[in-house]
Amino acid sequence: MRLADNECITRALDECDDVLCVYIMETPIWNPSSxxxxxxxxxxxxxxxxxxxxDEEIKELGGSIEFIKGRAVDEIPRVMESFGADRxxxxxxxxxxxxxxxxxxxxQINLILTGGKGIWEEADLPFALESLPAVFSSFRRKVEKKMQIRSSFSSPKSISCSWKPKTELPTLTSLGFVECPKDExxxxxxxxxxxxxxxxxNQWIWERDCLKEYKETRNGLVGADYSSKLSPWLSIGCISAVEVYWEIKKYEEERVANDSTYWLFFELLWREFFRFVALRYGPQIFQRNGIKDSEDKKTLGDPKTFHRWKEGRTPNAFVNANMIELATTGWMSNRGRQNVASYLVHDLGQDWMAGARHFEEQLLDYDPCSNYGNWMYLGGVGNDPRPNRAFNFEKQAEYYDPDGTFRKLWLV
Ligand SMILES: Cc1cc2nc3c(=O)[nH]c(=O)nc-3n(C[C@H](O)[C@H](O)[C@H](O)COP(=O)(O)OP(=O)(O)OC[C@H]3O[C@@H](n4cnc5c(N)ncnc54)[C@H](O)[C@@H]3O)c2cc1C
Known part of the structure; x- marks a missing residue:
């Protein structure tokens, strides 16, 4: 989703005469009626x-994108054959x-895979993937000691592409989705x-100057400033974690370096951690027992209770406000996510995977590694050294929403 800091397009342009960009809308995902x-x-x-x-940016540079709905595994070989591409x-x-x-x-084809999703690739790790530390703090200490972060790739100046694409970008409604009104x-x-x-x-870090107090504000619930809000763009790759890292460094050099500036990097390390957990454990992060060798967790799996949680109609107002925010905007704060997930699992006795699937559908910033990694953690089948992380909800609401501003905002 970006041309800057993009190893993939940089290599393709260096090594090939003609480069056609292809975006596959995977059918199981782009299927609103399922x-x-x-x-x-x-x-x-x-x-x-x-x-x-x-698409506009690529066209300005002389290239183009082919948009296809299907399965990459079928469509990529087909497109390559129809255009006569060899890799x-x-x-x-x-x-x-x-x-x-x-x-x-x-x-089936000559597939060249590059890095770019995170800060590091498997080969950069100071340990074999099989020896990935089970606990985040141990992972963090080990990778931080190594602490080499590559510089960003520069954006291409032009794209040579003599092929003419046969498709155009479809619209939301032509794909069967509905327009969503924005909520103020x-x-x-x-x-x-x-x-x-x-x-x-740029606005959040420099103009609004929020980074310097991020550590104090990051558990907030209301407004644009309490956390970076970069996750929707990071999740689909509009911006890279490496670009964010270098922006933090620039801010530290030009303005201030403190616990808050470090803490944004610390959060990016959680993202890295869950990427490697996903890579290490493959299908297990999508299974009920997660990555723990434990007995099957007994859950109530009661559809009515689950629906009430989804719709924000539980006995807990703080949980409800968060669930309504999610349904209305696709967003929920990190503090909110932890509370509603813990409530679903520990108080309502429901299956963590049902909650994770609901988040998968609803979240604007959905990412498989971060979502299932965090849900496993809260469901007691992940990387948490304390397996039963239940919250005291009265205290959470009192502490994080003392005057009820957040609850009043969503529970009208
Ligand atoms: C149950 C649950 C489900 C979650 N699902 C997702 C998801 O699908 N996609 C997603 O990006 N994050 C997910 N998170 C992590 C976290 O809540 C969001 O990344 C964060 O709230 C995004 O807001 P921000 O960009 O303002 O974050 P900031 O606080 O500004 O942090 C900066 C960046 O660090 C990363 N980050 C921060 N916290 C975490 C974390 N706990 N785990 C992984 N990365 C983190 C994100 O990329 C984030 O954009 C989930 C957390 C929980 C508890």
């Missing part, structure tokens, strides 16, 4: 906005479905695209 819907309209709209911007470059992914597709594709209570008017990502990063 009973087990995996992506709602809010995220679909954000992705289409990002693609529109990318395919793609950014390597970490989660199971994606890595399986990479494996199946590599059996939303933390931010998120708009897709690499330029939008940079614009917001």
């Amino acid at each position: 009973e087990t819907r995996r992506m709602g309209s809010i995220r679909a709209q954000f992705i289409l906005e990002s693609l529109r911007e990318l 395919c470059y793609a950014q390597k992914d970490d989660a199971w479905e994606e890595t399986e597709q990479e494996r199946l594709l590599a059996n 209570r939303a933390v931010l008017d998120f708009r897709g695209g690499a330029k939008e990502a940079k614009k917001w990063m």
